[in-house]
Structures are given as structure tokens and as C-alpha cells.
Amino acid sequence: MPRFRLDIEYDGGPYAGWQRQADQPSVQAAIEQAVEKFSGETISLRGAGRTDAGVHATGQVAHVDLGRNWRPDTVRDALNAHLSQAGERVAIVGVSAVPDDFDARFSALARHYLYRISNRRAPPALEKGKVWWVPKPLDAAAMHEAAQGLLGRHDFTTFRSTQCQANSPLRTLDRLDVIRDGDLIEVRASARSFLHNQVRSMVGSLKRVGEGAWSAADLKAALDARDRAACGQVAPPDGLFLTKVDY
Known part of the structure; x- marks a missing residue:
């Protein structure tokens, strides 16, 4: 059977996540339904993350x-037409024919995430739901310096959801940069794979550094504790974007 790669963009706000669920809307189910309406086939879609x-x-x-x-x-074009007709907040940006051994999940070499923080006194109006609004001033330079202590291969139990189903908490973090652009702070994270809630957990702890409650040493101590209780606040999902997958 011909295999196709789908490059996808979506607003996660209306969905209970990527993965298909019995009683809640999901991105996976929205696309699978569009495929069925287009081709008449009932399929199971595999995503990279x-x-x-x-x-x-x-x-x-x-x-x-x-x-x-x-x-x-x-x-x-057919999938986008059906997704639009159904009122879904999902777009198929590109489709390409790929070899039979291409697997969106297991062929991936790296995943890249962006977390966006609106750091100003006024709440967001145009970007509500697409940023984490933090009105208290944050020191992005201190956050970036502290973030470098998380790079490399570590046991990330502290920054792993208790619901995480991964077999091991060991992961290699290749990039964790914190950059300020005016009132916007961007946190960019890259790794071959991430644990459940890992990026949001790291961002929430970096916020503690940015507001002066933690030092870089405190963040490193939280990592070394390998204890979920040592984690700072888990950042809300609003500001997180899966931006790219490398193959």
C-alpha cells in the first residue's frame, strides 16, 4: 500500500491532545475522519509526537x-477540504509519498519544541491561548544560563509526569535555549525524544529561576534529586508548540 507523510499544523486548544480518545476530540481522530471521508478507508494514523x-x-x-x-x-487538498468543512482547527500543510519503511514516530531523529511566554503587565489579547502570560518580570539571561545545566544525558524523573509511560527516565537533551525578544520569551528545546510533560516541567522550573526564587544551582539540584516533588510549577499547555521533527 502506498505510504504518505503528512506535515500538520494545529491549534491544540479545542482538543484533548493528539491521541485518539473514545469520548473527547483529538487531532488524530479529526484527520482519520477526514481520510475516511476522502478515501472511504478506515485507517490508523501514526504521529511523531x-x-x-x-x-x-x-x-x-x-x-x-x-x-x-x-x-x-x-x-x-482533499483532507483540508474535509477538515475545514468539519470546523476542525487542523491543516495539512504538505503531503509526500515516502518509502514503506518510513515511520513518523520511529524514524524520527530529533524533535523540536518552542515554548512562548508573554512577559508583560498587560494580558495577551491577540495571542490568548498561544502563550503563557507571566506578568512578573523574568530574567531571561539567568534562565538561559541555568538551562545549560540540564543539557546532556540525565535521569529526568524530576521533570517527568507521574503518568509518563516511557520505560526509562533517561533522555539526552541537546538544546535548551531561552531568548527574549521584547515582551516575548522563547524557550527552545531539542532532543531525540522527550518524556511526558518534560518541556512544560522544565519551563515551569526555569520560571522560578527567572523570577529570582531559584538559582542555577537550585535547578541542577532539582534535576539531581530525581524526584517529581522537586519540580517547580508545570507550565500550562498554551505556550507549547511542536515545531519540527527531523528524519
Whole structure:
């Protein structure tokens, strides 16, 4: 069966996450329903990352096997037409034919996330639901310096949800940069894979550094504790975006 790669963008606000759920809307189910309406086939879509409820994507990737060798642009346009008709907040940005051994999840070499913080006294009006509003001034330079202590291979139990189903808490964090651009603070994280809630947990703890409640040494001590209770506040899903997957 021909295999197609889908490059996907979505607003995670209306969904209970990427993964299909029996009684709640999901991004996966929305696309699967569009595929069925377009092709008449009932399929199971595999995504590169299972984003949580409320988390967005500009670079999610999935693959699907179809019974007919459609033109990729036909698949893209047909799926977008059905998604739009259904009122979904999901867009198929691109479709390409891929080899049978391509797997959106297991072929991935790296995943890249962006977390956005609106750091100003006034609440966001235009970007509500797409940023974490933090009115208290944050020291982005201190956050960046502290973040470098989390790079490398570590036991990230402190920054792992108690609901995480990964077999091991060991992960290699390749990038964790904190950059200020006016009132916007961007946290960019890259790794081959992440634990459940890892990025949001790290951002919430970095906020503690930014507001002066923690030092870089405190953040490193939280990591070394390998204890979920040592984690700072878990940042809300609003500001998190899956931006890119490398293959």
C-alpha cells in the first residue's frame, strides 16, 4: 500500500491532545475522519509526537497507508477540504509519498519544541491561548544560563509526569535555549525524544529561576534529586508548540 507523510499544523486548544480518545476530540481522530471521508478507508494514523491537551503544532508529522496511489497534492487538498468543512482547527500543510519503511514516530531523529511566554503587565489579547502570560518580570539571561545545566544525558524523573509511560527516565537533551525578544520569551528545546510533560516541567522550573526564587544551582539540584516533588510549577499547555521533527 502506498505510504504518505503528512506535515500538520494545529491549534491544540479545542482538543484533548493528539491521541485518539473514545469520548473527547483529538487531532488524530479529526484527520482519520477526514481520510475516511476522502478515501472511504478506515485507517490508523501514526504521529511523531503525542502532544497533550492544549498543545499546538506547526511541524507535527504523521504517516498513513492508503489503498490507492493518490497524487500527494490531491491528498493534501482533499483532507483540508474535509477538515475545514468539519470546523476542525487542523491543516495539512504538505503531503509526500515516502518509502514503506518510513515511520513518523520511529524514524524520527530529533524533535523540536518552542515554548512562548508573554512577559508583560498587560494580558495577551491577540495571542490568548498561544502563550503563557507571566506578568512578573523574568530574567531571561539567568534562565538561559541555568538551562545549560540540564543539557546532556540525565535521569529526568524530576521533570517527568507521574503518568509518563516511557520505560526509562533517561533522555539526552541537546538544546535548551531561552531568548527574549521584547515582551516575548522563547524557550527552545531539542532532543531525540522527550518524556511526558518534560518541556512544560522544565519551563515551569526555569520560571522560578527567572523570577529570582531559584538559582542555577537550585535547578541542577532539582534535576539531581530525581524526584517529581522537586519540580517547580508545570507550565500550562498554551505556550507549547511542536515545531519540527527531523528524519
